[in-house]
Amino acid sequence: EPEVTQTPSHQVTQMGQEVILRCVPISNHLYFYWYRQILGQKVEFLVSFYNNEISEKSEIFDDQFSVERPDGSNFTLKIRSTKLEDSAMYFCASTGLAGKTYNEQFFGPGTRLTVL
Amino acid sequence: QKEVEQNSGPLSVPEGAIASLNCTYSDRGSQSFFWYRQYSGKSPELIMSIYSNGDKEDGRFTAQLNKASQYVSLLIRDSQPSDSATYLCAVKRIKAAGNKLTFGGGTRVLVKP
Numbered sequence: 001e002p003e004v005t006q007t008p009s010h011q012v013t014q015m016g017q018e019v020i021l022r023c024v025p026i027s028n029h030l031y032f033y034w035y036r037q038i039l040g041q042k043v044e045f046l047v048s049f050y051n052n053e054i055s056e057k058s059e060i061f062d063d064q065f066s067v068e069r070p071d072g073s074n075f076t077l078k079i080r081s082t083k084l085e086d087s088a089m090y091f092c093a094s095t096g097l098a099g100k101t102y103n104e105q106f107f108g109p110g111t112r113l114t115v116l
Numbered sequence: 117q118k119e120v121e122q123n124s125g126p127l128s129v130p131e132g133a134i135a136s137l138n139c140t141y142s143d144r145g146s147q148s149f150f151w152y153r154q155y156s157g158k159s160p161e162l163i164m165s166i167y168s169n170g171d172k173e174d175g176r177f178t179a180q181l182n183k184a185s186q187y188v189s190l191l192i193r194d195s196q197p198s199d200s201a202t203y204l205c206a207v208k209r210i211k212a213a214g215n216k217l218t219f220g221g222g223t224r225v226l227v228k229p
Contacts, residue, residue, distance in 0.1 A: 031214050058216075
C-alpha cells in the first residue's frame, strides 16, 4: 500500500541553523501539507501546497519557513533560522486523486526536530 | 475561534467493552470529519471518515455525525489492548481535496485486559 515517507526521522540542530525536512508524498496525490505537533499539544496545520504553489498557510508559517517541490517526488520544508520553540514533530501529509470526490489526508511517520 | 473540542481522558475501558469518544466543533461550515489514531511518538493514522449525518460502520469502528448539533463521535466495539492510543478528531471545510485539517486535542484511551 502506498505511503508517505519522511526523512530524517530525527534531526538535532543548533538554534539559528537552517534545517530542511524532506517528504515523499503518495504517488499521484496532488495536495501536500506540513503539520507540526509540539510535545503534548494538538496537531497544527502549517501549510498546504498545490500545483507548485502555496494554497494556504497558517500564522505559524512565517518568513522563516518555506516549502518547495524540487522535483516530481520530493516535498520539502525549510526552516531558515531555527528557534527553540520550533522543536516539534513535523508531519507531511498528502491527498487528492484527480476525479475523486472525497479525499482523506494520509500522514507520513514524521520528523522529530530538536533545537538546542 | 474555530475549534475542535475533545475530552482529553484518559478513557479507561475493560477489554471487550465499547469505548465511546466524543468531539464537538465550532465551524458550522465544516463538511468532512475524520478520526485518526495516534500511538505515542507516532504519526496520525486515519481510521474513519464521515461526510453525511448518521452512522458509518467499518469493522469494530462506528462513526456518528450530527451536523445540527455540531457533534461527531466514534464507537470502538470489542475494545482490545492494542486500541490503547490517543484518538484525534479532525474536521475540514470541504469534502474535496485541498483545505487544511483542524484537529482536536485528542482523547487518550486505555484498554485494560
